[in-house]
Amino acid sequence: MNTRISIEKKVLSENDRLAAGIREKLRKNRVVAINLVSSPGSGKTSLLEKTLGALNDKLRMGIIAGDVQTENDAVRLRAAGGRMVRPIITGGACHLDARMVEKALNELDLRDIDILFIENVGNLVCPSSYDLGEDLKVVLISTTEGDDKPLKYPAMFRKSTAMIVNKIDLLGLSDFDIARAETHARGINGMLKMFAVSCRTSANLSIWYDWLTELVTRKKAAAL
Amino acid sequence: MHEMSIAAEIIDAVQQKMDEQHLTKVTAVGLRLGRLSGINAEALAFCFEAATQDGALAAAKLSIEEVPMRADCRTCSANFEVEDFIFVCPRCGSNDTNVLQGDELHLAYIVAE
Numbered sequence: 001m002n003t004r005i006s007i008e009k010k011v012l013s014e015n016d017r018l019a020a021g022i023r024e025k026l027r028k029n030r031v032v033a034i035n036l037v038s039s040p041g042s043g044k045t046s047l048l049e050k051t052l053g054a055l056n057d058k059l060r061m062g063i064i065a066g067d068v069q070t071e072n073d074a075v076r077l078r079a080a081g082g083r084m085v086r087p088i089i090t091g092g093a094c095h096l097d098a099r100m101v102e103k104a105l106n107e108l109d110l111r112d113i114d115i116l117f118i119e120n121v122g123n124l125v126c127p128s129s130y131d132l133g134e135d136l137k138v139v140l141i142s143t144t145e146g147d148d149k150p151l152k153y154p155a156m157f158r159k160s161t162a163m164i165v166n167k168i169d170l171l172g173l174s175d176f177d178i179a180r181a182e183t184h185a186r187g188i189n190g191m192l193k194m195f196a197v198s199c200r201t202s203a204n205l206s207i208w209y210d211w212l213t214e215l216v217t218r219k220k221a222a223a224l
Numbered sequence: 225m226h227e228m229s230i231a232a233e234i235i236d237a238v239q240q241k242m243d244e245q246h247l248t249k250v251t252a253v254g255l256r257l258g259r260l261s262g263i264n265a266e267a268l269a270f271c272f273e274a275a276t277q278d279g280a281l282a283a284a285k286l287s288i289e290e291v292p293m294r295a296d297c298r299t300c301s302a303n304f305e306v307e308d309f310i311f312v313c314p315r316c317g318s319n320d321t322n323v324l325q326g327d328e329l330h331l332a333y334i335v336a337e
Contacts (some may be wrong), residue, residue, distance in 0.1 A: 012233065
């Protein structure tokens with residue numbers, strides 16, 4: 001005899017439980033946490049290097065650097081002045097999950113951090129399924145990619161709070177059209193905050209720094 | 225490709241239920257899946273089958289119910305189905321919308337013998 005047994009449980013409920021614990025810890029310590037996602041090579045590490053260079057004296061930054069195989073990103077971020085950098089090597093896995101982040105967080109003292117960046121593995125699909133306890137996701141694309149990236153990876157753009165277009169110094173050398181990329185992204189997520197920057201020339205990065213500083217202020221006031 | 229880790233999570237949850245209720249054979253596993261979950265149904269079905277070649281779930285078929293994406297408009301309150309990930313209100317054109325469903329990745333039921 002066949003019996004149907006109802007379960008009604010989120011498949012990732014264990015990940016969500018751990019993420020909720022992380023979120024609570026971050027809330028108590030008033031730490032802003034940003035889950036930074038992109039394809040490989042869009043410039044996540046470059047953006048963080050620049051951000052360290054500009055804000056290291058003003059904001060206390062923690063960084064969890066996810067990588068499939070090496071600690072190269074963490075090494076770069078320490079060389080750029082990162083004092084609280086923890087690498088996560090996923091060993092082939094295409095995304096970070098809350099368990100990995102929790103473990104890395106245990107090696108950081110949240111009382112010493114104003115803003116925590118979680119540099120995810122370069123991938124716009126898999127990381128969209130895993131809550132890491134962050135306040136918000138920032139998705140990064142670059143002008144050497146297609147301007148239809150938002151259409152190809154809509155779930156990630158829907159779940160992000162801000163979109164950064166990097167490498168604007170190369171505009172004109174490819175067919176990438178910023179207005180088109182933004183239009184595609186806005187159809188999916190009308191509330192996306194947009195940045196267009198160059199990590200190489202530092203163009204427009206001050207707008208990004210101001211936004212981060214404002215996020216920290218809001219978090220300290222428990223308004224984020 | 226994270227469907228293999230998702231398949232493993234599903235198998236663990238089913239196994240746990242089987243242990244709790246002393247079940248020996250499961251013939252179907254029902255899943256509710258929305259496109260916003262970031263999971264590809266076909267890839268997941270393939271991984272599930274590969275991971276249940278033998279063992280207690282060898283007879284289990286994965287049955288996936290796709291949940292359509294729905295949203296409501298924060299401007300005019302219209303409730304609409306989202307097609308092709310275009311989250312724009314069909315009534316007033318606003319893109320300030322709130323997702324109501326479509327990000328499900330839920331284990332709904334199992335069928336046991």
